[in-house]
């Protein structure tokens with residue numbers, strides 16, 4: 001009998017409503033009913049994907065902070081620390097800039113291995129300061145992330161796959177940005193939604209016609225029950 005393939009799904013740009021913000025509620029039932037593991041791999045801080053799994057009603061298999069935090073359902077792994085990114089933030093502030101999320105921002109409050117900066121802040125000084133500290137800045141289309149170059153979503157996915165016995169060759173990934181390239185490379189079949197950036201589109205096996213959750217829902221229709 002043919003089965004559902006394991007899934008790796010990004011959040012922002014991929015599970016979002018067609019206008020770009022907020023989870024599209026149409027993804028809840030197909031994800032809850034999916035008969036294979038669903039890994040949520042995101043640049044968002046750890047509590048966000050955990051809460052998403054909780055509210056959808058699926059096991060918590062989570063790659064957060066672009067691979068900085070990995071949760072297998074049993075163990076949490078941290079593959080970087082926040083110290084260097086925090087030093088970048090302090091230097092960025094000393095130069096007169098801010099994260100752009102407000103004083104009590106929840107975007108960085110629980111972030112353990114990197115710092116996120118609002119897209120309305122200047123990126124060039126951020127890139128320069130990050131480089132001075134040996135870090136990189138990636139633009140996901142939703143935030144600038146100041147991070148160690150080493151952690152990525154794909155390595156985090158591999159950690160989860162080993163732990164819960166997911167066959168990555170049979171796994172399907174959907175994403176929208178540069179931070180999804182490593183998951184695309186780790187799985188057997190990858191899709192970029194139509195709103196994806198050029199880097200993600202170039203890395204994906206296939207670029208979808210549909211944007212955001214419409215793209216992901218189209219993939220779910222196509223791959224449901226498709227593997228041996």
Ligand SMILES: O=C(O)COP(=O)(O)O
Pocket residue numbers: 010011012013014041042043044140141142143144177179
């Ligand atoms: O946190 C971001 O900037 C993007 O998050 P995502 O990886 O779920 O798209």
Ligand SMILES: [Mg+2]
Pocket residue numbers: 010011012013014140175176177
């Ligand atoms: Mg995304």
